[in-house]
Amino acid sequence: MKIPNSELVGRIIREKLKEVGVVRSQQELGRIVEGELKDIDSSFHISPERARRIALEVQDIDVTVETKKSASDKPNNCPVCNYDLEGLYAENLEGEKTRVGFRCNNCGYRGDVDEFMPMRYEFKIRKD
Numbered sequence: 001m002k003i004p005n006s007e008l009v010g011r012i013i014r015e016k017l018k019e020v021g022v023v024r025s026q027q028e029l030g031r032i033v034e035g036e037l038k039d040i041d042s043s044f045h046i047s048p049e050r051a052r053r054i055a056l057e058v059q060d061i062d063v064t065v066e067t068k069k070s071a072s073d074k075p076n077n078c079p080v081c082n083y084d085l086e087g088l089y090a091e092n093l094e095g096e097k098t099r100v101g102f103r104c105n106n107c108g109y110r111g112d113v114d115e116f117m118p119m120r121y122e123f124k125i126r127k128d
């Protein structure tokens with residue numbers, strides 16, 4: 001089993017997204033990337049998680065995250081890329097600020113106070 005380097009994987013992800021436009025899950029991204037890698041060398045292997053992490057680092061790719069409800073503790077760090085999260089606040093009727101969610105300035109992840117667990121990812125090529 002061989003581990004492909006990030007640069008090669010990033011290039012494949014960019015090329016495939018240009019071709020297909022949008023990929024609607026991390027599993028699908030992993031499958032597509034592994035398929036391409038195996039055309040190059042059949043011993044290449046990549047996990048969907050690693051493909052997703054590399055996609056986050058490619059400049060012209062947008063990654064969006066759908067979140068779901070969870071009873072676990074609120075994250076302090078981004079559950080997608082591990083960056084520090086910034087709190088989002090809103091004023092209630094009494095004029096008090098309450099935390100309504102959080103946002104990651106690194107990867108675009110957003111969660112709210114009830115729904116913050118990453119559930120589904122979408123990968124798109126950014127069009128300028």
Ligand SMILES: [Zn+2]
Nearest residue numbers: 078081104107
């Ligand atoms: Zn993030």
